[in-house]
Amino acid sequence: MKANNITIIGSGNMGLSLAKGLVKSGLYTADAITLTRRSLGGLKEFAAQGFQTSIDNAEAVKNADIIVLAVLPQQVNKVLDEIKSSINPKTQLFTSVVSGVTCKNIKEKLYDDLEVVRVMPNTAIAIQQSMTCFATDNASAESLEKVKQIFDTVGITIQIQEELMTSATALCACGIAFFLRSIRAASQGGVEVGFHAHDALKMAAQTAKGAADLLLQLASHPEHEIDKVTSPKGCTIAGLNEMEHNGFSSAMIKGIKTSAKIAGELYTKE
């Protein structure tokens, strides 16, 4: 697929992770990507790498085939007001990674006939390992395929119903932080049982990667793989049960439910 010009409005943590991933994937060259922020200070390093950078959102969207909205939910309304007169609903595809903002919210602020696709990647997109969910209520099959092809180059994609986008935010986007905290906790345990911190972190991270790959590569179930580790009367089941007595699974489930609830409350229309 030939890559089109892409403009990322709001080049913070997610916008920049996306930009890096797209260039790393080879689908885009840096000069085909325009990055915006309110001040250019934070984009200097990217301008030096050949990205287009701008503080003028309205100007930056004019030549874009694909627009990616990546500001915070509370910054969305101001930005949409700013770019409205520069958007062409007939030729441009509008995508948004903003949590809690629906396709309808965006079309109400811009144009009814604008094709809008909500996309929920995670920061592993910077290393082409994102789990990206996407949804729409009006985009054509051709536009959805375009979005899928772009995000397939930076990880794995799945199309979901739009009402599940806040759930996807919690499980996959916030999920990066949840699993990172788990790895950090494991490494702290590793230090308690005798390893230097840098070794413990590397050992915990590779172990987590191995666990994830067992599920992904073997299409296996976690409990099936756990059963292979827990020798009778052994140390694994002792540790695992200790964790469960302290609410390990329950804490993760409650955290995901809380994040999903908050994700749905991040945007206010006014």
Ligand SMILES: NC(=O)C1=CN([C@@H]2O[C@H](COP(=O)(O)OP(=O)(O)OC[C@H]3O[C@@H](n4cnc5c(N)ncnc54)[C@H](OP(=O)(O)O)[C@@H]3O)[C@@H](O)[C@H]2O)C=CC1
């Ligand atoms: N971080 C993550 O893991 C994920 C985030 N998301 C979503 O992505 C969006 C961004 O999150 P995140 O990257 O973490 O937040 P950041 O605050 O890091 O990024 C937002 C960026 O928007 C810029 N910005 C704010 N106002 C404007 C404006 N008027 N014009 C242009 N740029 C502007 C800010 O830069 P400056 O202040 O310099 O203008 C900032 O760099 C959120 O809606 C979030 O829900 C989705 C999935 C995962």
Ligand SMILES: O=C(O)[C@@H]1CCC=N1
């Ligand atoms: O914390 C947040 O609100 C954003 C959305 C998902 C990940 N980061």
